[in-house]
Structures are given as structure tokens and as C-alpha cells.
Amino acid sequence: MSEARSIIVTGGASGIGRAASLLLARRGNAVTIADRDVAAGQALAAAIRDEGGRALFVPVDVREEDSVKAAVAQAVAAHRGLHGAINSAGVEQKGRWLHELDAADWDFCTGINLRGMFLCLKHQIAAMLPAGGAVVAISSAAAVKGLVGSAEYCASKAGVIGLVNSAAAEYAERGIRINALLPGGTATPLAERSSAGNPRLAGTLRIPMGRLATPDEIAAAAVWLVSDESSYVTGASLAVDGGMAIT
Numbered sequence: 686m687s688e689a690r691s692i693i694v695t696g697g698a699s700g701i702g703r704a705a706s707l708l709l710a711r712r713g714n715a716v717t718i719a720d721r722d723v724a725a726g727q728a729l730a731a732a733i734r735d736e737g738g739r740a741l742f743v744p745v746d747v748r749e750e751d752s753v754k755a756a757v758a759q760a761v762a763a764h765r766g767l768h769g770a771i772n773s774a775g776v777e778q779k780g781r782w783l784h785e786l787d788a789a790d791w792d793f794c795t796g797i798n799l800r801g802m803f804l805c806l807k808h809q810i811a812a813m814l815p816a817g818g819a820v821v822a823i824s825s826a827a828a829v830k831g832l833v834g835s836a837e838y839c840a841s842k843a844g845v846i847g848l849v850n851s852a853a854a855e856y857a858e859r860g861i862r863i864n865a866l867l868p869g870g871t872a873t874p875l876a877e878r879s880s881a882g883n884p885r886l887a888g889t890l891r892i893p894m895g896r897l898a899t900p901d902e903i904a905a906a907a908v909w910l911v912s913d914e915s916s917y918v919t920g921a922s923l924a925v926d927g928g929m930a931i932t
């Protein structure tokens with residue numbers, strides 16, 4: 686893995702993004718933690734610096750283009766460019782059946798998970814054009830499964846795969862790799878909220894390995910995808926889901 690590269694992690698204050706930020710820093714990268722949760726993001730950046738790592742927190746709302754643009758610019762200025770991005774900012778489904786789903790619920794979920802992903806890729810790729818780089822978009826096993834009470838979430842995560850496929854084809858010749866990572870159930874605050882708000886969800890999922898992932902297990906795959914160890918991987922939809930995709 687290349688060391689001392691500048692990597693931005695959206696949604697870096699919690700769950701999978703938090704685990705990825707810690708792992709990246711421990712491997713010598715300069716990490717920009719971008720999140721709307723200012724207190725948690727600042728605390729994590731301080732904890733990384735306390736253990737000798739390089740970390741900066743920047744507030745961002747991925748729905749807002751000016752906010753995303755400013756966050757990327759701060760990462761570039763602080764860490765002399767941008768070489769990688771792990772996009773983990775996301776929200777869960779409302780837990781309603783489709784005929785009861787409000788358009789506002791749809792807009793909220795897709796606005797963060799899909800429009801937000803588009804804005805992040807747009808500005809991260811622009812920043813990587815001079816020197817190349819690698820981008821990871823966290824999609825979900827939900828993109829390729831039929832999950833009850835989750836239409837807006839499944840649609841947003843399937844959209845991320847289309848976005849990644851197109852972007853990977855566009856930028857392969859410019860030295861920028863773009864991949865989708867599809868976690869299955871992962872023990873994070875999002876998963877806890879998701880199960881609480883959608884009690885029938887668990888009954889519709891089968892995980893051959895019989896347990897949730899830890900955030901570290903998903904982060905390890907994301908960090909691999911932004912490292913030079915995955916130098917020939919682009920446009921992939923990598924399932925890290927304990928076998929859920931094959932059920």
C-alpha cells in the first residue's frame with residue numbers, strides 16, 4: 686500500500702467510515718474525515734492525532750454541492766492533493782411499504798445516498814485528475830436483493846452501482862479507479878436503527894456465515910480498494926456480505 690497519501694472519508698465519523706478512517710491513519714495516510722456529525726468527527730480526528738496519525742475533520746452535508754466542493758478543497762489544501770476517497774455517508778430506509786412511502790421519504794434517502802454520492806464523486810474525481818487516484822462508493826447488498834420496507838434504500842444503492850460503472854468507464858484512461866463496495870449486514874448504529882424501524886427485515890435476509898460483519902471487516906475491503914494493492918480493479922461491485930448475495 687502506498688503510504689502518506691491524502692484520502693477523504695465521507696461519513697467518516699461513525700460505523701464503517703469511522704473504522705476506515707482509523708485504519709487509513711494507522712497505515713500512514715493523511716485522512717480527511719468529512720461528516721455532518723461535527724462533534725463525533727472532531728473527536729475522531731483528535732483521537733487519531735493523539736496516537737500520532739494525520740487527520741483533519743471537515744463538516745459536510747453531502748446533499749449540498751457547495752458543501753461537498755468545500756470539503757474536497759480543504760482536503761486538497763491540507764494534505765497536498767487528493768489520492769483516494771471512501772464514500773460511506775448514508776442513511777437507512779424509513780421501513781415503510783412502498784404504497785405508504787411519502788415522496789419526502791424517497792427524496793431524503795436518495796438525496797443523501799445517490800445525489801450525495803454523485804456530488805462526492807464529481808468533486809473528488811475533479812481533484813484527482815492531475816495525479817490519478819481511487820474512489821470507493823459504499824453501496825449495499827440491498828442493491829441486488831429485494832428487501833421489505835426498503836424500496837427507497839434499495840433503489841438508492843442500486844443507483845450507486847450504475848453511477849460507479851459509468852464513472853469507472855469514463856476515468857479508467859485518466860488513472861482513476863472507481864469501485865462499489867456492497868456490505869451485507871454490518872454492526873453499526875445505522876444497522877441498529879434500520880432493524881428497529883423495520884422489524885420484518887431480519888426475517889427476509891439470510892447470511893450464510895450466520896453473523897453480521899464488524900465495521901473493521903468492511904473497512905479492510907474499502908482500504909484495499911483505495912490502495913495500490915487493487916491496482917487492476919475498477920468498475921467492480923465487491924460484495925463483502927458473509928455470502929448474503931448467493932442466497
Ligand SMILES: NC(=O)c1ccc[n+]([C@@H]2O[C@H](COP(=O)([O-])OP(=O)(O)OC[C@H]3O[C@@H](n4cnc5c(N)ncnc54)[C@H](O)[C@@H]3O)[C@@H](O)[C@H]2O)c1
Nearest residue numbers: 696699700701721746747774775825868870871873875876
Ligand atoms: N450497516 C450496515 O448494515 C450497512 C450495510 C450495507 C451498506 N451500508 C452502507 O454503509 C455506509 C455507512 O453506514 P454505517 O452503517 O457505517 O452507518 P452510520 O450511521 O454508522 O454512519 C453513517 C455516517 O454518515 C453520516 N451522514 C449521514 N448523512 C450525511 C450527510 N447528509 N452528509 C454527511 N454525512 C452524513 C452520519 O453522520 C454518519 O457518521 C452507508 O452508506 C450505508 O448505507 C451499511
